[in-house]
Amino acid sequence: MIHAWISVSQEYSEVTLLKEVLRNIGVHHEQGETIAELQRKLAETIEGKSFFLVLDDVWNSNVWMDLLRPALHETTSGVILVTTRDDQITRRIGVDHTHRVDLMSVEVGWELLWKSMNIEEEKEVQNLRNTEIEIVRKCGHLPLAIKVTASALASRALTENEWKKYFGKYAGSQSMLSDEIEGALYLSYDELPHRLKQCFLYCALYVEDSIIQRDEVTWLWIAEGFIEEQQGQLIEDIAEEYYYELIHRNLLEPDILSFSQARCKMHDLLRQLACNISREECFIGDVETLRGETMSKLRRVTAITNKDKLVLPSMDKVEVKVRTFLTINGPWSIEDALFKRFMLLRVLVLNSSLVQSIPNYIGKLIHLRLLNLDYTGISFLPKSIGSLKNLQVLSLRWCHDLHTLPSAMTLLTSLRCLDLYGTEINQVSEGIGKLKFLTRLSDYPVGDGSDNAVVQDG
Numbered sequence: 001m002i003h004a005w006i007s008v009s010q011e012y013s014e015v016t017l018l019k020e021v022l023r024n025i026g027v028h029h030e031q032g033e034t035i036a037e038l039q040r041k042l043a044e045t046i047e048g049k050s051f052f053l054v055l056d057d058v059w060n061s062n063v064w065m066d067l068l069r070p071a072l073h074e075t076t077s078g079v080i081l082v083t084t085r086d087d088q089i090t091r092r093i094g095v096d097h098t099h100r101v102d103l104m105s106v107e108v109g110w111e112l113l114w115k116s117m118n119i120e121e122e123k124e125v126q127n128l129r130n131t132e133i134e135i136v137r138k139c140g141h142l143p144l145a146i147k148v149t150a151s152a153l154a155s156r157a158l159t160e161n162e163w164k165k166y167f168g169k170y171a172g173s174q175s176m177l178s179d180e181i182e183g184a185l186y187l188s189y190d191e192l193p194h195r196l197k198q199c200f201l202y203c204a205l206y207v208e209d210s211i212i213q214r215d216e217v218t219w220l221w222i223a224e225g226f227i228e229e230q231q232g233q234l235i236e237d238i239a240e241e242y243y244y245e246l247i248h249r250n251l252l253e254p255d256i257l258s259f260s261q262a263r264c265k266m267h268d269l270l271r272q273l274a275c276n277i278s279r280e281e282c283f284i285g286d287v288e289t290l291r292g293e294t295m296s297k298l299r300r301v302t303a304i305t306n307k308d309k310l311v312l313p314s315m316d317k318v319e320v321k322v323r324t325f326l327t328i329n330g331p332w333s334i335e336d337a338l339f340k341r342f343m344l345l346r347v348l349v350l351n352s353s354l355v356q357s358i359p360n361y362i363g364k365l366i367h368l369r370l371l372n373l374d375y376t377g378i379s380f381l382p383k384s385i386g387s388l389k390n391l392q393v394l395s396l397r398w399c400h401d402l403h404t405l406p407s408a409m410t411l412l413t414s415l416r417c418l419d420l421y422g423t424e425i426n427q428v429s430e431g432i433g434k435l436k437f438l439t440r441l442s443d444y445p446v447g448d449g450s451d452n453a454v455v456q457d458g
Contacts, residue, residue, distance in 0.1 A: 002045075003052040009208035009268065010059045011284070013328075014067055015306065018042065021053075021068070032354070035067075042071040051078040057209070057268070058084045061092035109136035109146055116150035116250075124158065131163055138167065140181035144250070144267050151249040152188040185273050188249065198226045199242050200251055203266045204274035205282060205302045207328055211255065214243050214262045219393045219417060223347045223370035224323065236416070236439060287311075292318040300324040310334045310353075315341055323367075327353055339365065351375050351395075363387035369414075371395070378402055386411035392437075398422035405429050416440065 004024035018038035022029050027045050072078060090098050110132040114125050139145035156162045169187055199221050206212055218239035221227055227239045246252045247261055251270060254261035284302040290313045301322055303310055312335055324347040333354060339361045346367055351374035363384025374397040386408025396402060397419055403426050410431040417440040
């Protein structure tokens with residue numbers, strides 16, 4: 001039997017979803033394949049077979065009706081399990097059986113609260129029993145909200161007055177929040193130190209249900225300047241402490257299968273909160289739809305497009321102050337204008353796009369601290385890259401057409417991480433070892449490139 005578990009979410013991409021189904025069932029797909037090609041490949045794979053498919057967190061019936069059903073009609077037999085918060089979805093799909101999940105009871109919610117505060121016995125908080133109904137109600141009977149609230153209350157005195165004072169802060173923030181559940185989550189966010197708030201909000205730039213890699217997101221935080229340096233401690237280690245603190249506070253969910261919690265996700269309710277708080281400065285979507293006045297306010301952008309080319313909006317006479325520009329499952333190509341209009345960029349991530357060259361103009365992005373060109377088709381880096389004196393991270397993983405690095409690399413005096421994993425470099429720059437801040441060097445050949453010696457994460 002063929003089986004697959006797919007997290008759909010509100011912001012799903014049809015191409016990405018089909019690729020994820022194929023990946024789940026062990027079928028390779030090529031970059032640039034169309035929806036019709038992917039559907040045909042799926043249909044050919046499952047023809048005559050039975051299947052079990054889980055579609056988790058469905059918000060639009062078209063996921064099944066228009067996208068997956070045409071490809072799966074050739075199966076001998078199949079079972080589909082759909083989870084959704086919208087009754088209309090089940091009606092449109094035409095499910096055979098519906099199971100409604102009850103809300104968590106007050107008693108169970110109360111037990112989850114005090115146990116999540118690392119309290120061993122209920123008698124330690126027996127004096128707060130009268131507040132249990134109010135707390136569980138404000139948390140919408142949701143385990144996530146209860147656990148996040150518990151993390152915030154853990155640092156406060158175990159008195160009814162202290163807990164009521166904590167929830168009293170909600171009244172002052174109601175105007176910007178959509179409901180009481182978001183209000184309970186907001187209070188936990190509001191308890192964070194300023195720098196942790198920045199790191200938490202930044203995670204919303206990842207699309208819904210994305211896997212967040214610890215080593216990736218901490219470098220992004222460093223490049224944005226969110227990490228407060230401390231004497232005698234590497235900034236990378238401090239960034240990791242921030243990451244684990246957000247997990248400890250239940251604001252990020254660790255992947256239980258990853259070693260040392262090196263991967264995590266952001267729950268959609270927390271991501272919704274983060275998007276709400278940062279809506280004036282952050283944008284996730286098709287940048288072509290943005291207007292000039294909106295662009296002038298933005299500081300961070302995640303560009304999502306199903307088109308062959310990423311096209312930027314008209315920005316004549318608009319002062320653009322974007323610091324982070326990310327692409328998701330990159331477009332086929334990107335306008336060179338990107339490098340001329342976003343002069344204040346600190347973070348530029350173009351990974352998994354079919355970008356084949358980087359214009360010489362990139363040397364003008366003097367504020368750039370992180371450049372990620374993983375899985376791109378670049379065959380060379382321009383000499384002007386040596387002008388990026390503030391560049392701390394250069395990631396060139398799995399760039400199959402890239403085999404040399406310019407001598408200008410030795411001018412990157414702030415470089416801390418050079419990642420060449422999966423990229424076969426056979427000509428190296430002398431003097432790379434003199435970069436005094438370089439703390440991570442992955443898959444960099446030693447010597448003149450004639451041997452197979454490689455430095456691994458050292």
